[in-house]
Amino acid sequence: MPRGIPYIVGNEAAERFSYYGLLAILATFLTAHLRDVSGNLAPLNENVANEWQHNFMAAVYAFPIVGAILSDGLFGKYRMIVSVSLLYVAGHATLALMDFPLYTGIDPKQLLILGLALIAIGSGGIKPCVSAHLGDQFGTQNKHLITKAFGWFYFSINFGSTASMPLTPWLLAHYGAGWAFGVPGIAMATAASVFWLGRYKFVHIPPGGKAFLRETISVDGMRAVANLIPLYLFTIPFWCLFDQTHSVWVHQARRMYLMGYDPDVLPAQLQTVNPILVMIFIPLFTYGLYPLLGRWFEVTPLRKIGIGLFVTVLSYDQHLLLVLYLRGAIALFCSFPLGQLAL
Secondary structure (H helix, E strand, O other): OOOOHHHHHHHHHHHHHHHHHHHHHHHHHHHHHOEOOOOOEOOOOHHHHHHHHHHHHHHHHHHHHHHHHHHHHHHOHHHHHHHHHHHHHHHHHHHHHHHOHHHHOOOHHHHHHHHHHHHHHHHHHHHHHHHHHHHHOOOOOOHHHHHHHHHHHHHHHHHHHHHHHHHHHHHHHHHOHHHHHHHHHHHHHHHHHHHHHOOOOOOOOOOOHHHHHHHHOOHHHHHHHHHHHHHHHHHHHHHHHHHHHHOHHHHHHHHHHHOOOOOOOOHHHHHHHHHHHHHHHHHHHHHHHHHHHOOOOOOOHHHHHHHHHHHHHOOOOOHHHHHHHHHHHHHHHOOOOHHHOOO
């Protein structure tokens, strides 16, 4: 196993603690704890809060397109991750200052916009680079270990979120936004430090420069991108619905909480169920289900996604989504050339 893997996995656990700790409390903060410049409560209604939160989440997943190009073309993955981590830490510090408007004299909404923007830009440099940087550590002699390394990598993501999702809502409820946003910021600083400590143990792939850019926008490069588009068209509806667990479902849980439903559990803490189940399923699937299915057919990544879409259909009752997912699941399971898939 490459010597740099523990540093990458440790960095990812701390970074995910940071991000999901923020995401766990954002809906509750916007609708119950946001203040004006005078220190008086000025919460947003649920619909406006959802717009703010999902615009932020959309930015978090849009900036990686820019970050990937800058990383592979100019800066390299290591330097990109280290540099934008500082923006990430600054974003959490900015959000923590929202709890002290009488001292800062700044409208908390302005700090909210600035803090979320810094974190979105920071994510844009981290998200496309960390998993690719992990893959860079492997060569022909140890490539058989890459699946195990990514299993631990994905486990660390959910371990970090499992630790933060119960904690930050509790901090918000008992100690305020300063601590609730500040502790994830400390976790992000820890993530950057752990990653920096592994700098001499990593395999560093230099940026491709102009050659990378020419290859990316070439006919073959555009064809490769086009072949992936159908895959993303099938996964977009899933993520649009799933990410409402951080917003709409929290508001629903709060109304259930007010009705007396399980008062010992804060509404925002219910999100913790997902990463716990993922950590349970990772070893069950890796060492149990996939080897079992491998007796009858080759379990490729596309087929895993196809099977997942079949299972996902069972949780929806919309006929359009049913047809869409079934067609996508069949295509992915059969490993059709995605560029030729007729939508």
